[in-house]
Amino acid sequence: MKRILVTGGAGFIGSHLCARLLNEGNEVICLDNYFTGNKQNIVDLMHHPYFELVRHDVTEPFMAEVDEIYNLACPASPVHYQYNPIKTMKTSVMGAINTLGLAKRVRAKILQASTSEVYGDPYVHPQPESYWGNVNTIGPRSCYDEGKRCAETLFMDYFNQHNIDIKIVRIFNTYGPNMNPNDGRVVSNFIVQALKGEEITIFGSGNQTRSFQYVDNLVDGMVRMMGTQRGFTGPVNIGNPNEFTMLELAQTILDITGSSSKLSFKALPKDDPQQRRPDIAIAKKCLDGWEPNIQLREGLTKTIQYFEEVLMQEPQIVQA
Numbered sequence: 471m472k473r474i475l476v477t478g479g480a481g482f483i484g485s486h487l488c489a490r491l492l493n494e495g496n497e498v499i500c501l502d503n504y505f506t507g508n509k510q511n512i513v514d515l516m517h518h519p520y521f522e523l524v525r526h527d528v529t530e531p532f533m534a535e536v537d538e539i540y541n542l543a544c545p546a547s548p549v550h551y552q553y554n555p556i557k558t559m560k561t562s563v564m565g566a567i568n569t570l571g572l573a574k575r576v577r578a579k580i581l582q583a584s585t586s587e588v589y590g591d592p593y594v595h596p597q598p599e600s601y602w603g604n605v606n607t608i609g610p611r612s613c614y615d616e617g618k619r620c621a622e623t624l625f626m627d628y629f630n631q632h633n634i635d636i637k638i639v640r641i642f643n644t645y646g647p648n649m650n651p652n653d654g655r656v657v658s659n660f661i662v663q664a665l666k667g668e669e670i671t672i673f674g675s676g677n678q679t680r681s682f683q684y685v686d687n688l689v690d691g692m693v694r695m696m697g698t699q700r701g702f703t704g705p706v707n708i709g710n711p712n713e714f715t716m717l718e719l720a721q722t723i724l725d726i727t728g729s730s731s732k733l734s735f736k737a738l739p740k741d742d743p744q745q746r747r748p749d750i751a752i753a754k755k756c757l758d759g760w761e762p763n764i765q766l767r768e769g770l771t772k773t774i775q776y777f778e779e780v781l782m783q784e785p786q787i788v789q790a
């Protein structure tokens with residue numbers, strides 16, 4: 471049995487990761503400050519004898535004897551990471567320094583949840599790990615993109631300078647149950663709008679693309695990455711290369727839900743990347759046969775079921 475720390479463990483991805491690690495017979499310490507995370511995501515794990523929950527902010531040092539660390543703490547939705555950009559940057563940078571410091575002290579293996587946002591608005595398509603990206607240093611997305619880029623640098627420096635067993639995964643747009651209805655990212659927005667019969671908010675023309683990955687495939691890739699041999703640091707792209715425009719995504723969600731919501735076109739946010747698709751050759755080769763096997767319709771159907779249940783529990787506003 472390993473003792474594993476998951477920072478950001480009460481968030482969308484973290485909650486799935488905690489469940490998977492417990493199921494595999496590990497002891498899990500879930501650390502979170504609940505900025506975008508939610509106890510509801512991990513309520514089913516609370517009674518597990520090997521699950522421990524700690525309210526803590528990764529910008530402050532943390533001490534625990536652990537074998538492995540997954541560093542996920544950071545708001546991931548543009549609405550939330552832009553709410554307090556200085557705090558977002560601190561979370562990425564100080565969070566990396568503090569978790570790497572802990573890894574060094576207890577000689578733990580440590581994995582960084584990096585992002586496809588390190589490629590910015592990419593000129594190379596699809597994006598291989600060797601592409602250095604096209605990121606604005608002073609735009610509204612910079613606190614997140616540059617924070618994550620700096621964290622990658624720190625991870626490699628701790629590997630080169632202190633021989634810490636580090637792993638970096640670059641996660642592409644991921645969706646699934648446990649996303650917050652108010653998360654603000656496109657999949658949860660469109661599903662909630664479709665289920666409530668509200669207008670579907672398309673930013674820009676809707677012809678920009680993303681490649682959407684179901685959360686189980688991501689968690690599997692992360693666990694496999696942690697299991698690779700010392701010295702294999704990555705970065706490794708983890709994503710589903712099937713690429714869709716936002717208009718196609720909206721149409722698929724309308725088809726599955728049977729909703730008659732209309733599309734409503736809004737301004738495109740500044741620096742919104744035009745296209746994104748992972749090159750996953752390295753992941754396929756190095757992560758023991760890993761491949762995303764849950765495609766968009768199947769994954770959306772499961773996610774829509776989840777949101778139907780969540781929305782049913784919302785207090786109803788009764789009109790007088």
Ligand code: NAD
Pocket residue numbers: 477478479480481482483484501502503504505506507508526527528529541542543544545546547561583584585586640641642643644645
């Ligand atoms: P999320 O917002 O649901 O989860 C982030 C978690 O981190 C939340 O529980 C939040 O409360 C916690 N957190 C934030 N700041 C913290 C702090 N200072 N101290 C302690 N906890 C803090 O987002 P998610 O989608 O689950 O993302 C998890 C990680 O994966 C993030 O690091 C994100 O950058 C990365 N990622 C996600 C995606 C995606 O599509 N979901 C894509 C690329 C990268």
Ligand code: UDP
Pocket residue numbers: 547548643654655656657659660671672673674678680716738739742743
């Ligand atoms: N988007 C949209 N409507 C929404 C939310 C997002 O059209 O209600 C678009 C957004 O402009 C972007 C894409 O969907 O082009 C993905 O946005 P998201 O915030 O999910 O992720 P990111 O831009 O960080 O990849």
